[in-house]
Amino acid sequence: MPSNRQILLDNRPKAEAEVANFKLVSTQTPALQDGQVLVRHHYLSLDPYMRGRMNESKSYAQPQALGEVMIGGTVGEVAQSRSPKFSVGDKVVGMGGWQEYSVVDASQVGALRKVDTTHVPLSHYLGAVGMPGVTAWYGLVKIIEPKTGETMVVSAATGAVGSAYGALAKARGCRVVGIAGGPEKCKYAVDELGFDACVDYKLHKDANSLSKALKEACPKGIDGYFENVGGMVLDAVLLRMNAFGRIAVCGMIAGYDGQPLPMAYPQLILTNRLKIQGFIVSEHMEIWPEALKELGTLIATGKLRPRESIAQGIEAAPQAFLGLLKGKNFGKQLVKLI
Numbered sequence: 512m513p514s515n516r517q518i519l520l521d522n523r524p525k526a527e528a529e530v531a532n533f534k535l536v537s538t539q540t541p542a543l544q545d546g547q548v549l550v551r552h553h554y555l556s557l558d559p560y561m562r563g564r565m566n567e568s569k570s571y572a573q574p575q576a577l578g579e580v581m582i583g584g585t586v587g588e589v590a591q592s593r594s595p596k597f598s599v600g601d602k603v604v605g606m607g608g609w610q611e612y613s614v615v616d617a618s619q620v621g622a623l624r625k626v627d628t629t630h631v632p633l634s635h636y637l638g639a640v641g642m643p644g645v646t647a648w649y650g651l652v653k654i655i656e657p658k659t660g661e662t663m664v665v666s667a668a669t670g671a672v673g674s675a676y677g678a679l680a681k682a683r684g685c686r687v688v689g690i691a692g693g694p695e696k697c698k699y700a701v702d703e704l705g706f707d708a709c710v711d712y713k714l715h716k717d718a719n720s721l722s723k724a725l726k727e728a729c730p731k732g733i734d735g736y737f738e739n740v741g742g743m744v745l746d747a748v749l750l751r752m753n754a755f756g757r758i759a760v761c762g763m764i765a766g767y768d769g770q771p772l773p774m775a776y777p778q779l780i781l782t783n784r785l786k787i788q789g790f791i792v793s794e795h796m797e798i799w800p801e802a803l804k805e806l807g808t809l810i811a812t813g814k815l816r817p818r819e820s821i822a823q824g825i826e827a828a829p830q831a832f833l834g835l836l837k838g839k840n841f842g843k844q845l846v847k848l849i
Contacts, residue, residue, distance in 0.1 A: 512540040512549075513590075516825050517610035520575045524565055527768050528836065532565065533581070533829040540612045548623065549591040550603060550613050555825070555846040556584035556637035557832045558671075559739075562767040571791050581609035581828075584642060586626070586633050587849075594618070602626050604636045609828050611848050621796070630811045638843035639817040640806050643671035646792040647737070648802035650759030651679050653795070654788050655735035659684035662729045664748060666690045667739040668700050668709060671817065671843035672761065675806060676737050677704045678815035682805075685735075688728045690721075690744060692838050699841075703816055718746035718775060725751045732756075741765040746775040752783050760789040767836060818842030 514537055521534035543549060564575040564582060575582055585607035589597045594617035597603070605623045607613035615623050626636045638644065647665075657663055663680040665673045668689025677700070680687045689700040689709040697709035708728040715721035725733070725747055732753035738745060742765030752758070766772040780787060809815035820840040822831035828846045835844045 512542060513612060514538070515540045515610055515612040517580045517608075518825060518828055519579060520565060520577055520581055522577065523567060524768070528562060528565060528833060530829045530833065535826055541614060543591055543593045543614065546594050546616060546618050548589050548594050548597045548615050548617050550585070550587045550605065550607055550615055550623070551590040551849065552585040552587040552607050552611055552613065553847070553849045554586050554634045554637055554821075555607075555609060555828060555848060556641070557828065557835050557844040557846065558584070558643070559762050559764050559767065559836065561832065562764075562836055566769065568769075582606065583608050584637050585613065586636050592617075597623065597625070602628050602633055604641065609825065609846075611825055631807055634819060634821075634843075634845055635810065635817060637845060638671040638819065639675050639810055639815055640803055642792060643843065644675040644806040645799055645802040646761055647672045647676035648679055648806065649790060649792050649795055649798060650737050650761055651676055651683075651735070652802075653798065654759040654786075654790060655737070655757040657683050657685050657735055660686075661734035662686045662688065662731055663735045663737070664688045664690065664725070664729065664733050665737040665739070666712075666744050666748075667762075667764070667838075668706065669696045669704070669818070669842060670739070670840070672739060673737070674700075674704050674817055674842065675809075675815060677706050678809050679805070680735075681705050682809065682814065686729075686731075688725070688733075690725075690740075690748075696841065699818065703818070705814070712744060715743075715747075718743045718750065721747035722750040735759075737761060739764060741772050745772075749774070749776050749779045749785075752779065752785055754783045756783060756785050758785060758787040760787060764836065820844045822846045824848070 700709040741763035
């Protein structure tokens with residue numbers, strides 16, 4: 512059986528995560544039992560939620576165990592099979608973690624899913640046609656419930672979730688405004704992703720300044736907001752929300768190192784009768800088929816053109832992950848393993 516390089520969580524971060532929290536090891540893949548398959552991973556997904564799992568604090572999921580392979584989505588192909596459900600060469604998506612191979616019990620429902628790479632590249636099943644895309648779909652369709660002509664805003668606009676949100680909102684006849692960091696990302700949001708406008712938060716020192724820029728980009732106010740960041744960005748958006756506006760809370764990357772994120776204007780939730788709802792996309796598996804069908808169509812028709820940042824080799828994963836937390840990625844952050 513082949514040798515398998517893995518990255519384990521070696522110790523928990525004291526504040527900011529760092530490379531020293533991880534450990535690279537090499538093991539032999541075990542011989543397969545009946546019903547198991549060996550998957551050779553081609554790509555590993557890096558996502559902000561992983562930072563929360565590194566902490567031992569109470570959350571919606573169990574903390575990442577120390578000394579175990581880091582959690583993560585993977586795509587690859589079946590290298591060996593002792594299951595009638597999968598053949599060698601099948602392209603599959605699963606939760607193989609930060610390693611080059613995984614042994615999967617194919618009888619476990621949802622552990623491994625075959626994917627078709629005829630029209631959609633394999634890597635996109637970790638981004639636009641995977642968990643991030645479905646996350647955008649759920650927040651927009653089920654929580655924000657957009658109406659034609661409304662103004663939709665998303666933070667981290669050029670990431671995997673934000674870019675899918677933009678395409679989905681445009682498909683529903685909305686004005687779509689992004690918030691991103693730097694002129695290159697904002698240009699990409701407008702020119703490539705089809706956003707109507709994009710605000711560069713790096714040009715603003717405080718919420719009031721950012722809010723003025725949002726007023727120009729959203730002359731009719733904001734009806735729906737998809738939150739990935741929190742902190743100053745959320746404060747700025749709250750100042751521009753319309754009455755009966757809806758906010759889907761997916762992430763709070765500004766607070767992932769554990770620092771408090773006080774809200775400056777919570778009274779606006781009452782004044783504007785806002786709906787603010789957090790969600791975890793894995794708790795809503797029933798909507799995945801519908802969401803994936805629409806996302807796949809948007810990619811096939813060129814209405815969603817996802818961008819990827821790709822790090823090379825399993826050893827590059829920790830540094831790429833820390834970069835993702837600081838917004839250094841451009842589009843979906845992946846690690847290429849083959």
